[in-house]
Amino acid sequence: MFELIGVPPQALFGQLLLGLINGSFYALLSLGLAVIFGLLNIINFAHGAQYMLGAFAAYLLLNNPFYSIGYWPALILAPVIVGGLGMLLERNLISQLNVRSKTRPLIFIASFVATFLALAASHLSGGAVPDLASLAGYKLDPAAAYGIAAIGALLFTSLLSATNMLKAPDADQNTDHLYGLLLTFGLAIIIQGLFVNQYGSSGLPYTIPDELKGGQNLGFMFLPIYRGWVIVASLAVCIATWLIIEKTKLGAYLRAATENPTLLSAFGVNVPRLVTFTYGFGVALAGLAGVLAAPIYSVNPNMGADLIIVVFAVVVIGGMGSILGAIVTGFMLGIVEGLTKVFYPEAASVVIFVIMAIVLLIKPAGLFGRTA
Amino acid sequence: MNIRTVFIAGAALLFAATAVHAQTPVKIGVLNDRSSLYADLGGEGSVVAAKLAVEDFKAADKGLKVDVIAADHQNKSDIAVNTAREWFDQQGVDLIVDTPNSGVALAVSEIVKEKNKVFINSGAASSDLTGAKCTPNTIHWTYDTWQLANGTGSAIVKQGGDKWFFITADYAFGHALERDTAKVVKDAGGTVLGSVKAPLNTQDFSSFLLQAQSSGAKIVGLANAGGDTINSIKQASEFGIVQGGQNLAGLLIFLTDIHSLGLKTAQGLIFTASFYWDLNDDTRAFADRFQKQTGRKPTMVQAGVYSGVLHYLKAVEALKSAKDGAAVVTQMKATPTDDPLFGKGEVRADGRKIHDSYLFEVKKPEESKGPWDYYKLLATTPKEKAFRPLSEGGCPLVASAAK
Numbered sequence: 128m129f130e131l132i133g134v135p136p137q138a139l140f141g142q143l144l145l146g147l148i149n150g151s152f153y154a155l156l157s158l159g160l161a162v163i164f165g166l167l168n169i170i171n172f173a174h175g176a177q178y179m180l181g182a183f184a185a186y187l188l189l190n191n192p193f194y195s196i197g198y199w200p201a202l203i204l205a206p207v208i209v210g211g212l213g214m215l216l217e218r219n220l221i222s223q224l225n226v227r228s229k230t231r232p233l234i235f236i237a238s239f240v241a242t243f244l245a246l247a248a249s250h251l252s253g254g255a256v257p258d259l260a261s262l263a264g265y266k267l268d269p270a271a272a273y274g275i276a277a278i279g280a281l282l283f284t285s286l287l288s289a290t291n292m293l294k295a296p297d298a299d300q301n302t303d304h305l306y307g308l309l310l311t312f313g314l315a316i317i318i319q320g321l322f323v324n325q326y327g328s329s330g331l332p333y334t335i336p337d338e339l340k341g342g343q344n345l346g347f348m349f350l351p352i353y354r355g356w357v358i359v360a361s362l363a364v365c366i367a368t369w370l371i372i373e374k375t376k377l378g379a380y381l382r383a384a385t386e387n388p389t390l391l392s393a394f395g396v397n398v399p400r401l402v403t404f405t406y407g408f409g410v411a412l413a414g415l416a417g418v419l420a421a422p423i424y425s426v427n428p429n430m431g432a433d434l435i436i437v438v439f440a441v442v443v444i445g446g447m448g449s450i451l452g453a454i455v456t457g458f459m460l461g462i463v464e465g466l467t468k469v470f471y472p473e474a475a476s477v478v479i480f481v482i483m484a485i486v487l488l489i490k491p492a493g494l495f496g497r498t499a
Numbered sequence: 500m501n502i503r504t505v506f507i508a509g510a511a512l513l514f515a516a517t518a519v520h521a522q523t524p525v526k527i528g529v530l531n532d533r534s535s536l537y538a539d540l541g542g543e544g545s546v547v548a549a550k551l552a553v554e555d556f557k558a559a560d561k562g563l564k565v566d567v568i569a570a571d572h573q574n575k576s577d578i579a580v581n582t583a584r585e586w587f588d589q590q591g592v593d594l595i596v597d598t599p600n601s602g603v604a605l606a607v608s609e610i611v612k613e614k615n616k617v618f619i620n621s622g623a624a625s626s627d628l629t630g631a632k633c634t635p636n637t638i639h640w641t642y643d644t645w646q647l648a649n650g651t652g653s654a655i656v657k658q659g660g661d662k663w664f665f666i667t668a669d670y671a672f673g674h675a676l677e678r679d680t681a682k683v684v685k686d687a688g689g690t691v692l693g694s695v696k697a698p699l700n701t702q703d704f705s706s707f708l709l710q711a712q713s714s715g716a717k718i719v720g721l722a723n724a725g726g727d728t729i730n731s732i733k734q735a736s737e738f739g740i741v742q743g744g745q746n747l748a749g750l751l752i753f754l755t756d757i758h759s760l761g762l763k764t765a766q767g768l769i770f771t772a773s774f775y776w777d778l779n780d781d782t783r784a785f786a787d788r789f790q791k792q793t794g795r796k797p798t799m800v801q802a803g804v805y806s807g808v809l810h811y812l813k814a815v816e817a818l819k820s821a822k823d824g825a826a827v828v829t830q831m832k833a834t835p836t837d838d839p840l841f842g843k844g845e846v847r848a849d850g851r852k853i854h855d856s857y858l859f860e861v862k863k864p865e866e867s868k869g870p871w872d873y874y875k876l877l878a879t880t881p882k883e884k885a886f887r888p889l890s891e892g893g894c895p896l897v898a899s900a901a902k
Contacts, residue, residue, distance in 0.1 A: 328538035332761035342739050351737045425729050428657045468706035476698040
């Protein structure tokens with residue numbers, strides 16, 4: 128308490144506000160994680176990479192040779208793109224984890240490898256199949272060509288699975304979360320590695336949109352307008368998501384799908400599609416957070432990796448899978464962290480984990496978690 | 500001539516041929532951050548720089564068989580120390596270069612001494628490497644905290660920036676840089692109002708910037724590097740630090756940082772560096788070759804790797820062996836340095852490489868002619884004055900030499 132007196136109340140309010148701003152990122156990210164865990168039972172470790180992809184999508188929409196797309200359209204487009212990639216991922220890899228027959232993953236992997244090799248070979252041979260990139264007059268380095276080949280292969284295999292040749296099995300609750308965790312963790316590392324390779328580690332510039340430049344002197348602190356906008360936007364999205372899941376019919380289906388997928392499909396609901404959609408939505412939330420973060424941090428391949436562990440701690444403290452828990456603890460821990468930076472900055476990077484340890488000891492299901 | 504004589508003659512010829520081509524093996528290990536916040540300023544670019552040095556030295560023609568290998572130390576001392584041990588014990592590495600992150604560099608320096616190999620550090624900053632922690636096997640090549648502090652700190656105090664607040668990276672490097680700069684500021688008649696230690700690789704600097712803002716300081720000194728500097732400058736512009744009448748002093752700025760920030764955000768920053776690619780025809784020629792392989796212009800760290808490896812190879816050629824590290828370093832200290840990137844200089848008894856130091860200002864967007872045209876030269880500090888005087892470092896090697 129003695130140190131509290133040392134800090135003028137004005138500075139304290141300033142730090143509280145900053146905590147709230149950081150908290151809004153934590154809330155948005157942990158909300159996506161909670162939705163995915165609550166409804167799919169998947170610990171989505173790729174969430175940080177998907178947040179990074181959101182920022183990169185915004186950057187690439189703005190700086191591409193074809194048509195420059197600014198911040199506001201990117202705010203809608205980038206989450207859609209990242210969410211779409213997430214749906215492809217769920218359809219082709221994650222859903223394969225809970226398959227009962229052992230053959231389907233093999234078929235999937237075989238067709239993926241075959242398509243990938245075909246596309247890569249066509250690029251490298253530069254002959255048989257005309258290379259789209261070289262037709263357009265762009266020079267592609269091999270890394271980018273392989274990346275495009277991989278995306279092409281993923282698209283192609285998902286087309287196959289859509290036409291029942293590689294039908295995705297029904298989702299069930301038998302999956303051990305460990306497999307999902309390992310798969311998504313591995314993917315996150317691969318994605319980040321590819322981006323570091325392509326874009327370097329020090330990041331790329333993305334400026335604040337003109338409408339939100341400048342700031343407001345609140346008397347106790349200088350509030351950049353953009354940061355204010357981040358709080359408003361993420362609060363709105365958090366509340367909307369909570370309303371959809373708790374108050375709408377769609378939300379009721381989602382919740383039913385977690386309780387008893389077999390019964391729900393007996394009512395004629397397409398549960399696998401619901402699951403894919405939900406994963407895509409959770410990933411889109413990460414993408415949205417990425418676009419919001421792009422003008423504040425430099426667009427950096429490691430931005431998600433640095434954040435994801437903290438966000439996981441937030442989810443664990445709030446209670447795995449609890450939507451409300453994710454939102455409330457997200458904001459709360461942002462504030463706690465902000466205050467730590469004033470009183471004992473060296474501890475700022477560990478304080479959340481200390482809280483996590485304490486909460487787990489006292490209330491193992493988390494603050495808002497339900498014990499099964 | 501029977502078949503036996505032919506066989507013996509043939510064997511003798513073969514033996515003679517191998518004897519003529521007996522080559523001195525040299526193995527260079529580039530140990531740096533290849534994936535995280537310092538990967539762009541060193542990383543793969545340092546490997547390219549080392550290979551260019553080997554190429555330019557025409558090592559193969561001079562009887563040296565040089566291999567360059569690389570590893571990622573992930574900014575962790577334990578990983579770096581394990582890699583170094585493995586390199587020395589199993590891979591036969593003779594020289595470790597680059598190694599940014601002062602904490603890691605100080606740890607590696609100990610192993611290199613223990614194994615009697617050579618460590619040419621280009622990436623780390625702590626002036627302790629040639630001060631209290633100097634060894635007979637370590638050369639600190641490109642820059643150090645004393646040089647940065649004196650180059651930038653005194654220039655800013657002279658312009659009237661006499662009240663400072665530091666945002667410091669919370670590890671060996673940041674502490675050394677803050678200590679050295681604070682001394683310069685105080686010696687020049689300024690005051691240090693306070694400092695805050697931010698954990699390495701912090702994403703959000705707003706709390707720290709807010710403290711700097713409310714401190715009433717005229718200058719906010721950024722004693723950090725790479726991604727941390729980028730984020731603090733970017734967020735400082737967001738919080739209107741400069742509009743509010745305070746100025747930023749980037750104490751350690753790399754070319755890749757400016758590239759990442761964009762000139763719009765970075766313009767007007769004043770900082771000290773040992774190298775810029777657009778200094779003269781030689782540096783430009785090197786930068787063009789470097790860019791062809793990496794897509795970027797070289798940073799001062801990468802330039803230092805090139806120049807360090809070049810000088811090292813000269814010493815190995817003279818000694819015809821790379822095995823005794825201390826002997827190689829002694830030879831390097833005895834020979835004046837001269838290379839296209841840093842010009843003429845020397846390696847001092849404490850392991851400090853001496854060359855000119857430059858004060859740069861980041862160009863305004865309208866002054867820049869294109870990508871990588873970022874720096875404007877304000878002043879050159881001659882090599883005699885750019886680095887800490889030999890007598891002030893407290894290096895035990897110097898003390899024993901004086902006795």
